[in-house]
Amino acid sequence: MSTGNRLDLVATDWMATGLYYRVHPTLHPVRSGELLSPLEANPASTARLAIRGDHSLGVAPRAMFYVATSPAAALFEALFRSPQMYPGRRVVVPRQRLQGMTLSTVRLLSSEPYVPLMKPDRGLVVHDAAKDAAWQWVVNTPNHADTHAAAIDVAVQFSSTIGYGGVARMLPGFGYPSVQCSSDSVFLQYDPPMRAAAWAVAKSVNLATEDGYRAVLLALADAGFAPVQQPVMMESHDFDPPTGAI
Amino acid sequence: MAPMPSLASLEYNPDHGGLSYRGVSADEVERSTSPAAIRLFVPDVPGMDAGAISAPGIHRLQERFQHLCQDLQAQASVDWSVDAATTQYLLWNGDSPRRLTRVRRAESLRDLEVFRNFLAHGAEADELLIAVTNAGSHELFADLVRALAATLFAPGWDSAVVAQPAVVQISPEESARARSLALRDELLTRNWPTSTQVARLLGSQAANAAQYAAKKRTERKLFGVWSLKDNTYVHPDFQFDIQHQLHPAMPRLLAALAAVPGMSDADDQGGWRRAFWLYGANPLLSERALGTGESDLARSAADVFRTDPEVVIALADKEAARNPNVDW
Numbered sequence: 001m002s003t004g005n006r007l008d009l010v011a012t013d014w015m016a017t018g019l020y021y022r023v024h025p026t027l028h029p030v031r032s033g034e035l036l037s038p039l040e041a042n043p044a045s046t047a048r049l050a051i052r053g054d055h056s057l058g059v060a061p062r063a064m065f066y067v068a069t070s071p072a073a074a075l076f077e078a079l080f081r082s083p084q085m086y087p088g089r090r091v092v093v094p095r096q097r098l099q100g101m102t103l104s105t106v107r108l109l110s111s112e113p114y115v116p117l118m119k120p121d122r123g124l125v126v127h128d129a130a131k132d133a134a135w136q137w138v139v140n141t142p143n144h145a146d147t148h149a150a151a152i153d154v155a156v157q158f159s160s161t162i163g164y165g166g167v168a169r170m171l172p173g174f175g176y177p178s179v180q181c182s183s184d185s186v187f188l189q190y191d192p193p194m195r196a197a198a199w200a201v202a203k204s205v206n207l208a209t210e211d212g213y214r215a216v217l218l219a220l221a222d223a224g225f226a227p228v229q230q231p232v233m234m235e236s237h238d239f240d241p242p243t244g245a246i
Numbered sequence: 247m248a249p250m251p252s253l254a255s256l257e258y259n260p261d262h263g264g265l266s267y268r269g270v271s272a273d274e275v276e277r278s279t280s281p282a283a284i285r286l287f288v289p290d291v292p293g294m295d296a297g298a299i300s301a302p303g304i305h306r307l308q309e310r311f312q313h314l315c316q317d318l319q320a321q322a323s324v325d326w327s328v329d330a331a332t333t334q335y336l337l338w339n340g341d342s343p344r345r346l347t348r349v350r351r352a353e354s355l356r357d358l359e360v361f362r363n364f365l366a367h368g369a370e371a372d373e374l375l376i377a378v379t380n381a382g383s384h385e386l387f388a389d390l391v392r393a394l395a396a397t398l399f400a401p402g403w404d405s406a407v408v409a410q411p412a413v414v415q416i417s418p419e420e421s422a423r424a425r426s427l428a429l430r431d432e433l434l435t436r437n438w439p440t441s442t443q444v445a446r447l448l449g450s451q452a453a454n455a456a457q458y459a460a461k462k463r464t465e466r467k468l469f470g471v472w473s474l475k476d477n478t479y480v481h482p483d484f485q486f487d488i489q490h491q492l493h494p495a496m497p498r499l500l501a502a503l504a505a506v507p508g509m510s511d512a513d514d515q516g517g518w519r520r521a522f523w524l525y526g527a528n529p530l531l532s533e534r535a536l537g538t539g540e541s542d543l544a545r546s547a548a549d550v551f552r553t554d555p556e557v558v559i560a561l562a563d564k565e566a567a568r569n570p571n572v573d574w
Contacts, residue, residue: 022574024574025570025571025574029571042571042574045572045573045574046572046573047572047573047574066574078573078574079570079573081573082528082529083528084522084523084528085526085527085528085544086429086525086526090425090429092522092526094508095508096507100570101570101574141535142529142530142532142535179529213419214417217418217419217421217422218418221418221421224271226271226421226425227421227425228425228426228429229419229422229423229425229426230508230519231430231514231516231518231522233513233515233516237474238427238430239426239430239472239516239518240472240514240515241472241479241515245477246441246456246457246460
C-alpha cells in the first residue's frame with residue numbers, strides 16, 4: 001500500500017519537440033519474428049517509475065515508453081544500468097548485452113506533458129524539503145523496483161484531480177535527470193495516455209552489428225566516457241591462455 | 247564543470263615494442279600502462295574527437311621531447327625514480343622539470359584530483375607533461391628515453407608522420423581495445439600471486455604448484471586470470487583472507503558468475519571478463535543501495551566480497567537472471 005501525496009502541486013511541464021533516443025529490443029518480445037516498432041511502449045517494463053498496477057488503489061498497469069536526450073543516456077537507462085566503472089570515467093562495454101537490442105532516434109513532433117523531476121524544474125511540483133529529498137532518491141537509486149510505489153502514488157494523485165472537461169486527470173509521465181549523464185534527461189511516457197502519433201522514427205541501428213557497436217562507443221565518448229572493450233578471447237591471446245597452458 | 251583539455255600524447259612501451267601517438271582527454275591521462283613505460287603529453291587543439299591527434303600536436307611532442315633529452319643530460323640530479331606501484335607526473339615547463347604528484351595507484355585519489363585540476367585549469371600551451379610509469383630508477387628512465395629517442399627519430403619517422411593526414415584518427419574500436427589492454431595491465435600491477443605463490447600460501451606440498459592451482463581453478467575454488475606478460479595465471483587478491491586462505495564463499499561466487507552470459511569458464515578462459523566485473527565500481531554496491539549506510543559511492547565487488555560475500559553473489563545471480571525485456 002502506498003502513502004500520501006508525493007507532489008505539492010499536480011502540474012506538468014512540456015517536452016521540447018525534437019530528437020530523442022531510446023533503446024529497445026530489435027524483435028518483438030511477443031510476436032515471434034516481427035520487428036519491434038521503435039515507437040512501441042513496453043508493458044513488461046520494471047524500470048524506473050514503472051507503473052506495475054495496484055488493484056487496491058485502482059491503478060491499472062501501464063506500458064512504458066522511455067526516451068533520453070542523448071544516446072548515452074538512453075544506453076545507460078535501458079542497457080548499462082549498473083555499469084562497471086573505473087577511474088577516468090572508463091566504462092566497460094559488455095558486448096553480449098548489445099545482442100538483440102536496437103538504438104533508435106525518434107522525433108517528438110508535438111509537445112507532450114510530463115511531471116518534471118529534474119532540478120530546478122522540480123520546484124514546479126514539489127515545495128517541501130522532505131518530499132524533494134525523497135524524489136532525489138527516487139531519481140538516483142539503482143534499485144528501480146524501489147521507485148514503483150512513488151509512481152503509483154502520483155498516478156493516484158493525478159486521478160483524484162479533475163481536469164478539463166470534468167474528467168479525472170491521468171498521469172502522463174515523468175522527466176528526470178540521467179544518473180550517469182548529468183546534463184541529459186530521461187523522459188518516461190505512460191501508455192495510456194501516450195500518443196504514438198506525436199512521435200516519428202528518425203533512424204535505428206541494430207546494436208548487435210559492427211555499426212551498432214561503434215554507435216555505442218561513439219555515444220559513450222561523446223558523453224565524456226572512455227569506453228573499455230570487454231576482453232575478447234582468442235584475440236592474439238591478450239586475455240586468454242594458449243592451449244594447454246595451466 | 248570546465249571542459250577538460252584535449253591532449254596530444256606519445257606513449258613508449260618497450261614491452262609492446264614501440265611508440266604510439268594518440269589524442270587523449272585529460273580524463274585518460276591517469277590511465278596506467280604497462281610497467282616501464284613513459285608517456286608525454288602536450289595540450290592539443292581543443293575539442294578534438296576521442297583518439298584524434300593533430301599534426302601540430304605530433305610535431306610539438308617531438309620538439310619538446312628533444313628538449314627533454316637535453317634537460318635529462320643536464321640535470322642528472324632530478325629524481326626520476328618511482329617505486330613499482332607508482333605513477334609519477336611531472337611538468338616540464340621550459341626551465342626544468344618539477345614534480346606535480348606521484349600517485350600510488352588506486353590509493354591517492356586526492357592526488358589524482360590535484361593533477362586533474364591542474365590539467366583542467368593550469369596547463370599552458372607550451373607545457374609538457376611527463377607521466378612515468380614504473381621507471382624504477384634514474385638509469386631505467388634514462389634507458390627508456392634513449393630507446394624512445396631511437397624509435398622516435400629512426401630513419402623514416404619523418405615521412406611516416408608527415409604522410410599522415412592532418413588529423414590521425416584512431417578508431418573508437420581501437421581506442422576501446424587499447425583501454426581494455428591498459429585496464430588489464432593496470433590490474434596486473436597489483437602483484438596478484440602466481441600459481442606457485444598460491445600453492446605456497448595455501449600450504450600445499452604438491453610437487454607441481456601449477457597443477458595444484460589449476461585443479462583448484464577447475465574445481466571453482468580459486469579464481470585466476472591469465473597474465474600474458476608473466477605467461478602464467480595470477481590470482482586476484484580479493485578471494486584471500488588476511489591469513490591468505492581462500493574465502494569459503496568462492497565456489498558459490500564462481501558458480502554464480504559462470505551463469506552470467508559471456509562469463510562462463512568456456513567464454514572467459516583467461517578470466518578477464520570476470521576480473522573487470524569484480525574490480526569495477528558498481529552503483530548497486532554502494533552503501534545506500536545496500537541499505538548499510540548513507541554513501542552513494544559505487545564500490546567494487548572485490549571490495550565488498552570479503553565482508554559481505556552474499557551481496558556479491560546475489561548481484562552475480564541477478565546479473566545471470568537479468569531479463570532484457572523488462573529494462574527498457
